[in-house]
Amino acid sequence: xxxxxxxxxxxCISCPAGCNIEVEFDGKKILSVSGNQCxxxxxxxxxxxxxxxxxxxxxxxxxxxxxLRLPVRSNIGAPKEKIIRMVKxxxxxxxxxxxxxxxxxxxxxxxxxxxxxxxxxxxx
Numbered sequence: 001x002x003x004x005x006x007x008x009x010x011x012c013i014s015c016p017a018g019c020n021i022e023v024e025f026d027g028k029k030i031l032s033v034s035g036n037q038c039x040x041x042x043x044x045x046x047x048x049x050x051x052x053x054x055x056x057x058x059x060x061x062x063x064x065x066x067x068l069r070l071p072v073r074s075n076i077g078a079p080k081e082k083i084i085r086m087v088k089x090x091x092x093x094x095x096x097x098x099x100x101x102x103x104x105x106x107x108x109x110x111x112x113x114x115x116x117x118x119x120x121x122x123x124x
Contacts, residue, residue, distance in 0.1 A: 003027045005026055005031065007024050010045065010048055012036060014041060015038060019037050021034070021035040030046055053077030054080050055076075056114075059072065060091075060093040062122060064124060070095050071119040072090070074116060075104075076115075082110055086110060086116075090109075102118060104117055
């Protein structure tokens with residue numbers, strides 16, 4: 001059975017032009033892209049349609065006298081479809097002090113290749 005052709009409009013954020021791109025795809029591959037003013041638009045569209053990723057920012061519990069929650073983020077874009085499960089996994093985490101900005105809090109969360117790192121340093 002042939003997949004229906006889907007049309008979606010997205011705003012490209014790869015460069016300052018901020019093109020409004022129209023993309024046609026069949027659910028598996030991109031068929032056409034229009035509206036992009038540079039080559040980055042095609043790559044952005046492909047990533048956004050086929051494999052959307054987002055930087056995950058949230059907080060985790062920390063055993064500290066000075067703060068209750070430690071801000072953390074993903075080191076790279078996380079697969080969009082795993083974000084909610086990642087947040088649920090991070091609710092189970094409690095960090096011990098001291099912790100430095102950039103320390104890995106959770107390595108390879110949900111076998112995604114994404115590390116969760118500290119966004120600030122806490123001594124106590």
